[in-house]
Amino acid sequence: MTANLGAMDLLLATRNQHKTREFAQLLGPNFTLRDLTSEHDLPEILETGRTFEENAVIKAIAISKIFPDQVVIG
Numbered sequence: 001m002t003a004n005l006g007a008m009d010l011l012l013a014t015r016n017q018h019k020t021r022e023f024a025q026l027l028g029p030n031f032t033l034r035d036l037t038s039e040h041d042l043p044e045i046l047e048t049g050r051t052f053e054e055n056a057v058i059k060a061i062a063i064s065k066i067f068p069d070q071v072v073i074g
Contacts, residue, residue, distance in 0.1 A: 007032040011070040013056070013063040023073070042066065 010027070012020055012035040020035040027033065036042065045062045047055035060074030 006030075009034070009071065011035070011063065011067055011072045013059045013072055013074045036063070 007030055009032045012023055012033055014020065015036045017035070017037060020033060020037075024031075024033045042063075043066075045059050047058055049055040049058055056074035058074075060072050063074075064070070064072040
């Protein structure tokens, strides 16, 4: 995504570029969104939740531990 001065930087815990585009459209220009597509050395994150929401939380927590200085959304 293109950097926007004054925009809040967010890290989306996904490699799904379609999901990244959807989030970018929903959030609008006040947010700079980055996903995990350029991160190649991440450990596998087991999504053991019973729902998509639980798995998103599991993944966001795991990614936030790897990138503690980033605001991570799942």
